[in-house]
Amino acid sequence: DVKVTQSSRYLVKRTGEKVFLECVQDMDHENMFWYRQDPGLGLRLIYFSYDVKMKEKGDIPEGYSVSREKKERFSLILESASTNQTSMYLCASNYETGGNYGYTFGSGTRLTVV
């Protein structure tokens, strides 16, 4: 069964801390994505990557950075956590071939910044 694994289900961090959210996929997918989900705002794209060492800004990249050193791993970094970054973070991956455009999502990381 194909999988996207996010390292933590729940995290509590302090304001100003540097936070790393890790995501690993075992499907040899080229593309990986980071979203955050907030009530009333839906899924908002933070960053995405279409290849190793490549990254593209999504709709809300401010306060975040990413790293993709290996194909299977895509890390989201909160440089200096703030309370408005309290959210559910979702990682996804896909491989656009044969008209298959759907994403496989991880289970999410619920981050609370205090």
Added chain:
Amino acid sequence: DQQVKQNSPSLSVQEGRISILNCDYTNSMFDYFLWYKKYPAEGPTFLISISSIKDKNEDGRFTVFLNKSAKHLSLHIVPSQPGDSAVYFCAAKGRIGTPLVFGKGTRLSVIA
């Protein structure tokens, strides 16, 4: 500017009846559409999709209808079951190499 709109934040339906979730889009370059279902504390899971060359796609209790001229799609669930209670996201795809664009979601509650 929202390119994919789900104008109903919530919907309540009786068990056994039909649930109809709606989605509108503004970008005429979108040519592939997907529905995802999300339970609390879990990631979204793929439900059903439709290409712009079709106007209907069916999978068991789930049917998606696409009206390209109106830039509108809908998801029908018949019959609705309590386990269908979740948030449903509509998503649209443009040209190759661009990410999916998601709507804000509709929370469906199926009441027994």
